[in-house]
Every structure is written in C-alpha cells, then in structure tokens.
Amino acid sequence: MSTPALEIRQVSKVFAKKGRDRARFARVKREKVVALADVSLSVNRREIFGVLGPNGSGKSTLIRLLSTLLIPDKGTIRVFGHDVEKEEFEVKRLINRVSVDAAFFKKFSPLENLTYAARLYGMPMREAREKMRQIMLRLGLKEETFNQPMEHMSRGMQQKVAVARGFLTSPTLLLLDEPTTGLDPHSKRDVQGFVRQIRAEHDATILLTTHDMEEADRLCDRIAIIDEGKIIALDTPKGLKELVSKRNEHEPTLEDVFIELTGKKMEEKEVE
Amino acid sequence: MNTLVREMRGAFAFIERNINLIKRYWGWELVWLIYSLVNSLAVTYIGAGMERISGQALDTQYIITYLLVGTLIWSYLSVIFYSISEMIAWERWEGTIEYTFMAPVSRLTHLVGTTLFAIVYGVLRTLVILLIVASFFHLDLSGANIPGAVLLLLAGSVSFVGLGIVAAVLPLLYPERGAQMTNAAAAILLLISGVYYPVETLPGWLQVIAAASPATYVIKGMRACLLHGESTRALISTVLFLIGAGIAVIAMGLLIFHRVERYAKRAGRLKRSG
Numbered sequence: 001m002s003t004p005a006l007e008i009r010q011v012s013k014v015f016a017k018k019g020r021d022r023a024r025f026a027r028v029k030r031e032k033v034v035a036l037a038d039v040s041l042s043v044n045r046r047e048i049f050g051v052l053g054p055n056g057s058g059k060s061t062l063i064r065l066l067s068t069l070l071i072p073d074k075g076t077i078r079v080f081g082h083d084v085e086k087e088e089f090e091v092k093r094l095i096n097r098v099s100v101d102a103a104f105f106k107k108f109s110p111l112e113n114l115t116y117a118a119r120l121y122g123m124p125m126r127e128a129r130e131k132m133r134q135i136m137l138r139l140g141l142k143e144e145t146f147n148q149p150m151e152h153m154s155r156g157m158q159q160k161v162a163v164a165r166g167f168l169t170s171p172t173l174l175l176l177d178e179p180t181t182g183l184d185p186h187s188k189r190d191v192q193g194f195v196r197q198i199r200a201e202h203d204a205t206i207l208l209t210t211h212d213m214e215e216a217d218r219l220c221d222r223i224a225i226i227d228e229g230k231i232i233a234l235d236t237p238k239g240l241k242e243l244v245s246k247r248n249e250h251e252p253t254l255e256d257v258f259i260e261l262t263g264k265k266m267e268e269k270e271v272e
Numbered sequence: 273m274n275t276l277v278r279e280m281r282g283a284f285a286f287i288e289r290n291i292n293l294i295k296r297y298w299g300w301e302l303v304w305l306i307y308s309l310v311n312s313l314a315v316t317y318i319g320a321g322m323e324r325i326s327g328q329a330l331d332t333q334y335i336i337t338y339l340l341v342g343t344l345i346w347s348y349l350s351v352i353f354y355s356i357s358e359m360i361a362w363e364r365w366e367g368t369i370e371y372t373f374m375a376p377v378s379r380l381t382h383l384v385g386t387t388l389f390a391i392v393y394g395v396l397r398t399l400v401i402l403l404i405v406a407s408f409f410h411l412d413l414s415g416a417n418i419p420g421a422v423l424l425l426l427a428g429s430v431s432f433v434g435l436g437i438v439a440a441v442l443p444l445l446y447p448e449r450g451a452q453m454t455n456a457a458a459a460i461l462l463l464i465s466g467v468y469y470p471v472e473t474l475p476g477w478l479q480v481i482a483a484a485s486p487a488t489y490v491i492k493g494m495r496a497c498l499l500h501g502e503s504t505r506a507l508i509s510t511v512l513f514l515i516g517a518g519i520a521v522i523a524m525g526l527l528i529f530h531r532v533e534r535y536a537k538r539a540g541r542l543k544r545s546g
Contacts, residue, residue: 092376107296119285122278
C-alpha cells in the first residue's frame, strides 16, 4: 500500500488566551481554548479532501499545523511520510498554501510578489516567469494588471494572485484555506475550475477548507465535517448525504448533514 | 550543488525584496536619510561650537572630526542593526510572515540575504551622508589610515549582524510592541558605546557594560585610524577580536532565534498581525 499524502494521528492543539477580567499588576489569567481535539484523518494521493466547518471550528489551525507554522501539542502529522515537526524542511518543499487573507507586499506588483515566492522556493527564474504568466492568465487576470501595485487591485483579483502563488511552485500537497471566500461568483468559478484542472493534469493532492457547502460538494472526493475542534463525520459527499437521506423529504444537501450532526446552522456559528 | 543553488536563490529573494521595498517606500527612505543627515550635522556642529560654549581655545577641528566619526559609524552600524532586526518586523507589517516562514528557506539563508543587503545599503547610505556633511566642514583626513578603518568597520559589522538577529526575536515574541523594543535596544547601545564621547566619561558600572558592546571597539578603533593614523598592523588584534566576538554573537543569535521561533510556533504567534 502506498504512503498516504497526509496522515494525521490524534492531533490536539490548545491555545492560551488572555482573560478579560485582568486587573492591573495582577497576574494575567489565561483561559485555554481547544482548537483541535484528537483529530485523526488520512488523505490519499491525488484526492481533493474537504474540511467543512464554521468559523472557529479549527480548520485554519489544522492548515497552520500542516504548513509547519504551528507545532501540535499532541499527536503526529506526516506529509508523504515526512513528520512535519522533525522533517520540517522536507515537508516545506512539498507543500504550498493559499489562505483566506491574500497576504502580500501590497505596494509590490503581482509579478514582484510572485518572483519573491519563486525565489524563496528556489525556482529557476526563466521557468518561473513563464509559469506566472500562464497561471495568472488562466485565472482570468489581465496582462496589464501584472505590473500594477497589489494595493490597487480588488479583493477578488488579489485572491487570484494568491491562488497563482500557491500553484506556482507545483506543490504535491496544496493547502487551500477558504480560497474563494469573498470572491464574486465568476471569480469563484475560475478558481474552482483551476483547482480541478490542476488535479487532472498534475500529481497534486489538495486539502480544501471551506464553509461553502456547495463548493465542498462540487470539488471534494471526501469531506470531514469539523466542529469545536473535533471531526464529527468523514465520508464522500454522497455518503454524508445518505446519513440524513431517510429523514428528509427533499434531496439532502451538505447543509442538512451539518445541521443534523451538530444541531446548529453554519450561519449561527459564523456570527459568534 | 542543487541545495546550494536553491539557497542562493533564496538569499537573493530577500535582497531583491529589500531593494523593491526601498523603491516602493522611497518617501520613507528620503525622510530617514534627511533625519540621519540633519542629526549628523547637528552633532558635528556641537563640536564646531565648543569654543564658544566653553569660552576657551580648543582644537575645534579635532572635536569636529571626533564627533563626525562617531555619528557616521553609528549611522552605518544602526543601518546594519535595524535592517536585520526588521527582517521579521517588515513581514509582520505587510502580513507576509506566515508565507515566508512556511517557505523552504533556512533561517541562515534568510539572514545571509538580509545581511548582504544591509551591508551594501549601509555603506552607500553612509557615503551619501559623509559626502554631504563633509561639504559643511573642512575635514583633514590626510594622515588617516582609511584601509584600516574600512577593515575595522567590516569586522565590526559581523557583531552587529549578531546583535540584529538577537533583536529580531523581539517582533517574533511581541507582535505588537516588538519593533519598538528594538529602538530601545539601539538607544542603549548608543549610550554605552562611546559614540559621541569617550567611554571613560561614563560611570564605572556603565563602563563595565560598555565593554560588552562591539560598537565600543569599532568606534574607538575607527577614531584611532582616522584621527591618529593608527597602522593596520596595530589594529589586527582588535579586528580578530571583533570577528571572533561577531561569530560568537551570530551563533548565539541563531540559537536564540531558533528557540524563539519554536516557541512562537507552539504559542501560535506567527500570525500575520498577531
């Protein structure tokens, strides 16, 4: 049996948060926030695996752990057999990430930002320049915007540059942390189409976190539903829907599954 | 070989990024240059006015050169210190810290790129200030040992690279106030290193602390070279000491940085704005 692209075993992460009722000169009270509790899952090569959950459910913490930006308190994470803590450098070479916030040097142009990324990943510049152009055009960015400062671009365009940066280094494991949040429907379709194309053309495994039920349904081979740091269900979209199919009169959606399993609506949690 | 090429590309990423930052924030650079220039002029004019202040006949030319050497060397060393200590602060301000920290680039490569840029930038910036300030005063450096001064300055840069790495952990530990804390660290170095006065002027306990500052030896040696024409041979022991101390401070800085980076990853402090 081949090594899974990603193997997470009993991973927990707790953060200490400053208490609110802190008196001056008094010892700062810290409350503990459980971000992830005993999470285990395995993702196969070339799979698009979705992690579905509301804001604050632990999705981004999971992505940060996989990105080597956090160290788990407990448990192990392996990316293509490499331990993220002990073999950090090997893992970094295999992954890239697109986060919900398009984090860039805002006064730089897309080409300058992507050049910085290409150099960080040790890419030869001739190859990188051609690839940058191709990916940005494929994502619907116009050539005249390539040299324009990022701060003059719309949120949607910035997010497309972030997606281009994620794909530029041809990662074997691509971490997409709510990549389409805040995008207009057209841009959303561009990005989703590109994700599918990348999986079809390259040997890439994709882990996608989202709270967009339709997106998860459309793109993912399997989905884990996460709530309050725990995985409460894991199956194919069809398999998840079958969990509630017998109790509903209409064709069930992933939203029905989420409500059934957590007893809450996704929107309720987002307001919190 | 492949690894070396990849690391060199990584180092160049930081050099190119810093050049682009200067181009995009040229207004800030101009303001900062004017500030440093005016500061150098103001300090040097204290020397020019010493005869009037004291009402006694003094070697004004000597005092002017004494102060000018201090202010220029400090300008250079502080550029090295700030450029390196800001390698994290910039990433925080721009929100790119997570992206840079998850890239497959070693912290040593990160440092090499930042240092190379800092040294070239520091030399160019200090030269501009020197040329402008020199036009205000009559400077006689005919008896100065310029090659010895350059050697000493480069040796002193090594230690300041190390101090910069130690200071760079502050924005990593304290996302909101870390960058300001590096200003306090620089101010302490300025006080104790004999930039504008002999270290012997300080109280005894501060002189003890001054002995731990590499800038104390750089500035003292530079003055010996430029004001008294001290030979390069006489400087060798100081140069070797500075290089040795610099390597030790860099090793200590990297160790501290590594530990703090791990702590930041455990505590979740690598977030873009904290």
